[in-house]
Every structure is written in structure tokens, then in C-alpha cells.
Amino acid sequence: MTGSKNGQTFQRFGVEGAPLLAALHADAFQGGEIWDEASFVSLLGGAGTEALVISLDGHPAGFILTRTVLDETEILTLAVHPRFQRMGLGRRLVESILPKGKIFLEVSVSNRVAKKLYDASGFVQAGVRRGYYQDGSDAIVMISRI
Template structure:
């Protein structure tokens, strides 16, 4: 890990006005067939229960997480970090902020799907407390399986 000052990240909730920013970050982080465009982000952010948290370093967007909450559960829809900032704690910081917000909202469980081919993401999720719950066969456009991961959110006392 390099000398990246993660404590200088600002992580804020953003809305559909940031759809293009999220799409650019997603494009940088994902293979062509898995990229979401600005219209997809705009439509998602208009949906009930969908939120995005954008991480910026020196006012430059470097990563985000998109989540959908329903009742007391949440699903991480996607998380992207600019490749120049990967493996520097940005993903962990974004997830930390998300988990804090989910606790405040009294969410008790969070889950996601991640490609079995994405070892870095799987390691990040495991390091932040998510555990494997199952497998979805041929879930992704490239035919790869998705590992289903989940974590219980400890309530705030």
C-alpha cells in the first residue's frame, strides 16, 4: 500500500445529477460488457431506496458505492474505484461510510454479488466483514459465476 492519505477523502451522498461522474468511474473500473452508462445511473438514482456515496480526493472523484435499501436490508448494486486509486483504501473507506449510514438507517443486513473472477473485490468485501452465502451460476455477461456475500450490520447503541 502506498502513502495515499485516505483520511483526506471526502465521502458524500450524491444524487442523479452525478450520474455522468458515476458512469465515468464505472467505465474506468469495469470491463466493457459490465459498464453502466449515465442513463442507467440516473434511472437507478430516481428509484426509491437507491443511494450513491461518492469519494473524492482533492475534489477529484475517485470511487463510489451504489446501494438499494428495502425495509431492513440493503444490496450493494456496484462499487467502483478509479484504477489509479485501487488498493489504496478507497474501497474500504467507501464501504465504511456506507455501513455507518446503514446503521443509522437501522438496516440489519447487507448483501451483494461479486464475480468469482474478481479476487481483489472479493478480498475487499471479506476484509470488511462480508461472508460467502452462495453462488449464482453464469450470472455475469462473460458467463462467470457470482459469489453472493452478506454481512450483518451491528446496530448503533
């Protein structure tokens, strides 16, 4: 484990974390596009992909999944269990990866909460991917200012 603040701890996971990540993702994205355990195994088996889980008082509360290739890092997904939302955990997860340098991500045009989080974390809109998600909705491409 790394870092601790107000009962919050961080822990990095590889493929062994796939069941936990899938469960957290399902809880966070109820009714949305949910990634299953096999998806996480596949992603975490790739070079440069890592998961960082944040726990609150020993309870896994959320995670950020990133992939770094050369000098660019992509946020593949960020999930916080509904019971732990609006406690600043998502922001702590995003802030924890900012030292990686240039970071980009896609966020649904309808996900106002996530967009607000990324705006507050210093990301700016770089473009739009039309029909990016399974439901046909668009994605806003955002990049860090660093």
C-alpha cells in the first residue's frame, strides 16, 4: 500500500485485481457500459496498464485504470462505488496519476459529474469522438494541461 490520508490508502493491482475491479466497475456504472472480469484481465495483461485502488478505512472504494505508452498516459476508466461518491476520492485518484505527465481520456458528453471532475483537475477539451460509446453517444476527448 502507498499513501494514507484520512483513512484513505492506495494500492496498485495487476491481473490479480480483476475480480475486485469488475465488481467496483459494475457498482459504479449501474445501467451503463460495464466491464467484466475478463475485460480487466485482458487490459491488465498489457504492457503499461495498471490499476490504482483507493480504500477508505480498509474498504475498496474506487479505482483508476491507466495505460502508459512512451510519454502519454490514457485514463481507461475511473470508478467510485456509489456509497463513497462525493467524498473527493475520484479527485484523489486523478491527482495521483498527474505526475505521469501528459494524460488524455474520453468522457461521455452526458457524464457531467466526470466532466466537472476532469475540468477541476486541470484537463481541457481537445476534441469529440462521434458515436464512441456502445449506445451511440459521443465522447469528449480531454487532455491534461501539463
